[in-house]
Amino acid sequence: MRTIALSLVAVLVLGGAAPARSAPDDHAGAIAALADMRAAIAEIVRIEDGYAVGHAAYLRAAHRAMNALVGRRDDGYAASFGDPGDGVGTLGHLDRMLDQTGSSQWTPAVQGAKANVLAAAANLQSALGQKQMEDYQADLTRALASLALVAGRSTEGGVLGGLNGALANTSLAVPVGASVVSGCAAPKSAPAYGVVAGKLAYVALPRSAAATAIPAGLGVSRVELLGDTVVLYAPLARAAAASCSKVSRLQRTRVVARTSVPAPYVAAQAHAGIKVYARACLQCHGADLQGTAGPGVAGTDFLKNAQQNKWTLSELRTTIFENMPFSNPGSLTPKEYADVTAFLLAANCYPAGSTPFPATASPALKTVKLGPIPGVKPTNAKLGTCTVR
Amino acid sequence: MSQRVLALTILSVFVATISVAGPAGVGAQSAWPTASVYAAADKDAANWILPARGYSGNRYVAGGQITAANVGTLKKAWTANVDARGPLETAPIVWNGTMYVTSSHNDVYALDAQTGAVKWHFPYKPHVIAFSANRGVALGDGKVYEATLDGHLIALDAATGKPVWNVVAAHDLSNTFYTMQPVPYKNMLLLGASNGDWGGIGYLSAFDAATGKRLWDWNAIPGPGEPGHNTWSGDSWKRGGGAIWSGLAIDPATETVYVDAGNPQPDFLGTIRKGTNLYTNSMIALDVSGAKPKLKWYHQFIPHDTHDWDPAMPPVLFTGTVNGASRNLVAAGDKGGNFWVLDAGTGAQVYRVAVSTQKGQNTEPNRKGNIACPNTNGGVEFNGGSYLRETNAFYVPSVDQCGIWKSQGTATYVSGQFYLGGAFPAQYGPSTGYMNAVDIGTGKFLWRKHLAYPQIGGALSTSTGVVFTGGVDGDFAAYDAKGGNVLWHYATGMTIQAPAATYVAGEKQFVVVAAGPAGVNFADPRFSKGAPTLEGKYSHPTSAVITAFTLP
Incomplete structure (x- = not known):
């Protein structure tokens, strides 16, 4: 396994x-x-x-x-x-x-x-x-x-x-006619939807089809390979497992520590940051964020360089909040700085989280190292950037 | 690999020789500028083979078709578009009817100097550390040399634009890049590195022009045991700055290189680098006759600078009349708003003239923030100015801005990031410029024009009484050298932060200047819809254009 x-x-x-x-x-x-x-x-x-x-x-x-x-x-x-x-x-x-x-x-x-x-x-x-x-x-x-x-x-x-x-966590995930099995037990056949008390535990897919047949609307917290079956665990799979009357396989499975992908901003901030970027940054950093008069600020080249230089989110924040826009540093409001930083994180394909990017300096940012994010699929494969909406 | 490079070199020289042997009038001249051609470049009427025409660094031309009387009829002859991803700062190089220019991201173009037609184009994609800018190429022995934003020194075949060799020239690629035009001198290419706001130490290097091999480095910050080391407290010298980035002048007779070292670091926090911080913010005269350069003298303009007021203006060597006596002088200018005239033999100060508003200069930035003038992008910028023998005046544009400086309690070095100990100042109040004419006889203004926009386009003066310069508003203007009236101007619609040059092609005299998007330093909010023209029209500064002018 x-x-x-x-x-x-x-x-x-x-x-x-x-x-x-x-x-x-x-x-x-x-x-x-x-x-x-x-x-x-x-x-x-x-x-x-x-x-x-x-x-x-x-x-x-x-x-x-x-x-x-x-x-x-x-x-x-x-x-x-x-x-x-x-x-x-x-x-x-x-x-x-x-x-x-x-x-x-x-x-x-x-x-x-x-x-x-x-x-x-x-x-x-x-x-x-x-x-x-x-x-x-x-x-x-x-x-x-x-x-x-x-x-x-x-x-x-x-x-x-x-x-x-x-759609990702309840029986709403199940299309009409699909096979529904108990989410408390490992799947014996695929395709099948594992459901416990209306909560989705997993979706099991034949290995051959897993690459192409992931149902629309499905969220996945973990993937397990069981022989020829790929089990896609729902985001709230553990909550579903808690509904099982007896100790199940799901409960025995230790939750494997994931590669920690920091998400120190919320999507609404990144969205608000689009306009800040357009007004205050675009002239020097470019519409594609690859830099014109200034350096590139998102994508493969930026993240590789950030990794090489061991930059943390704290240094990125200092540069943005204190030295930008270069022709008039400090001229944005704290909210605008936070929004545009969130926008840049999103454009660098960092997933959004539930904690807003702080408008004031935070020691926690020193622990977030910048660099290419494993497994992420950029919207723009050539530049390595993600479209922010 | 090396065999292939060698074969390419031989082939390229061969091809290049054939290609320039044809035109009439060049038969007597060597195919490419040699050491003696470079030594006499200040007097070459047809060509413009060094950033500021000759080793003197003085953009001055004797004679020519364009005069104060007819400059008003000057017309656009041609334009050539180049890559527009950043500001154009290129000083054109013109040799035998071909002009070589660069874009901000190190693309190199060979243009027909008479028509602007592109002969070849060398594209480049450097990683940019901080600013994209390039001041142009050097020419020699069938090669075009360029120093790049990713710390490389590249030799291209001058006939085809194909790379001949490419060496990593900067010592630390995480904090060092090149914007300077390499300067050929004898068998060498002289080149300084930009690292002075990113925690590096300034150095001037000499490379073998044939191979790109490093011949020597001269460090602008004295290490342990060297004279001047005691001007730094503790280990602060190790990231002391003093970048040599703008340009240099050479006196071939005495084999002396005149060069400026930039601001100390961390830029805005002086308390952790007590002392005068040699040789930052200094002009340095180096004897380059031997295998290693030797310091002849230095003159520190602003000791222990805490405002990033480095002497951005490249040195200009000239013989001027001071109080009735002819003297060999060297001019300098700094971002602190000072124009300096020194004795070229000793470095002793002759004049200091304030060409921008100066306020609060003796107060170090504090954590609360305090106002000082000029702003970091103020004063005299990197295209400097020009001395005109006929008026005994020095023409130098300046930027008038104030800023609010803030320092931090500490400075931490992070590779690839600014090393400032504070923040670049926020602009405070208006942003304007001056065109200054300084009477060298008295050290007072001959005339002075206050302009609506910063002026950083340097100056090109002619014995026929004209001074050309361009402003960041994109206006390229010809001034009457004697009285300061604008005799002619042309709105490029973009930002001019490149110097003008002049040359002869097809028996006509041309004046050329580059204009493009505003750089990071001059991204004026007034340009959000494009640079204004004097007529109040706006155009979109999304192009980068070389424009040549000639008489009808």
Whole structure:
């Protein structure tokens, strides 16, 4: 038996394309709800990143995002602007999932997601009435923050909370027709979903298919090879194991220490850092972060050099907070410095965590050594950088 | 490997010889500049073969078609685009109708000096430690030499742009890079290294121009047992700075190299390096006639500097008239806003002229922060200025900025990072510039123009009464040397931080200057939409352009 630490497979959660399914099962509903939400986010990001002139383009973007979120059965739906989603809307999919007797492990997560979709829709509604660009942007930013909660939060060990969390940790992971086995025992066949009391313990896949058939929406904390079966343990596999009445294999398995990948920032900070970078850093460090008048600040060359020089996050912080922007050091606010540092960590493919990057110096940063991150898959393979959203 | 390099060298010399044998008028001249050609470069009307024309370091030309009377009709002759990933600081080298320029990331271009057409292009991808900048190439024996941002010295075949040899020249690649133009002298290439804000020690090196082999190093910080070592407390000399990075002048008659060593380190924390910190912020005269250089004299401009006010201006040797007497002089300028004139034979001070606002200069930066002027990027910058015999005046642009300095309690060396003991100052108040004309007879201003933007484009003066310079606002201007009026100007739309040069091609005199994106030091917030032109228009400084001008 060989245990492979593969914490970063969780990244797949963000990348998995939603398969088109017509069957009204809950798993497909959650996937479709997320797809509609991504369509809404894409509308918002496109108008924010673009250079559109005139009121109409901004109204149209907010309407289209709204349509994708609420679906055509909602009063807020404005058909004339078009719908980048499937017409049912994130809200429609979530309502259908909640519209049944009894409750599942995932019900609270879907209820929470629904509340956040409604909050985002309210912000979009507010944006539609704004006259000033700043107010419009503020509303859109609030909407995005709510939608981030709908999706859930990626951590080192997988994804928690929101729809992605429910997909990764509960029976919502199971598509219609799939084989479900007890999560308390090791799988005897594959493919199979190991479930305990509505919680997902693992997904077992035939070794031959494991490379290509990892289900969309799955989060993985650990991978185990059992003969010809690959067992992908859910982020909350230990919680599932705790529900087993007798001592199980899962409980006997010691949790193997993973390569510690530091995640000293939260995704929202990195997102906020995009604009700070564009305003204060891009002129010298380049749109691709490879440096123009100044040095490169992300990717393979940067991380290798950082490793060679034994840089820690503390030194990176000092350089950024105290000597940048070079033509006017110290001219950003502590929050802007923290945001842009989070952005740079994200662009260097460091996964986001639950602790924000501190606005004040912290001795803990000295323990974080910078360098290439094993197992991470950069968005831009050539430069070794990750796209920050 | 070495056989292959040798074969390439032979082949390249052969090819190069054929390629330049054709044009009329060059038959009598050697194919490539030799030691005697270099020694007379100050008087070569057609070519421009050293960063500042000749060993004197004085961008001055006698005669020529362009005069104060006709400069107003100067027109753009051609432009050539080069890699735009950083500021252009290249001093063009022109030889027999070919111009050699570099981009910030060490790309080298050979251009037709008459048309701007690219003859060859050598691309390079260095790892950048801190700033991307390159001041140009050196030429000799069929080769184009470039020192790179990743600490290499490279020889290219001058005819094809293909590498002939490539050596690691810097001692510590984690904190040292090259921006300086190598200077050929006899069989040597003289080259200083940039490491003066990153915890290194400055040194001037001589390399064998044929092979790239190191011949000697001269360290700017005296080690144990050497004179001057006692100007450093404790072990502070070990990371004392004194980078030799800007440029040098040579008097071939006395075989003396004049060179400046930069600021001490940690830049802003003086308490851990008590003493005057020799030979930082000093001009040094070195006798290079022997196998090893010997110190003739030094002149320290700012002892125990705590503001990164290094003498960025390369030395300029000239014979000027002081109080009615002709004297051999050498000029210097520092980022502390001082223009200096020294006796070239002894290093004794003749004049100090303040060319930028100076305030709070005697207060060391503290932890709370205090204001001093000029800012670190202020005063006289790395393109220096020019002496014009006809007016007995020295023309030198300057930057007028103030800054707020902060020091820290300690300085920790981390390889590849700044070693400052504080932070680079935040700019305080306005950022402007001056074009200064200093009367060498009196040490007072002949004239002085206050300009809206920092001026770091050096000066090119002509005996016909014109002084060319460019500002960071991208305006390339011709001043009347006598009165200071602007006779002509051209808005490049980019930032000028490169020096001008002049040459003759096809029997026409050209003036050339490079302009590109603002570098890290001059990323003025006013340029967020591009450098302004005098007409108030904005263009996007996303290109890097060599522009040549000639009379219609």
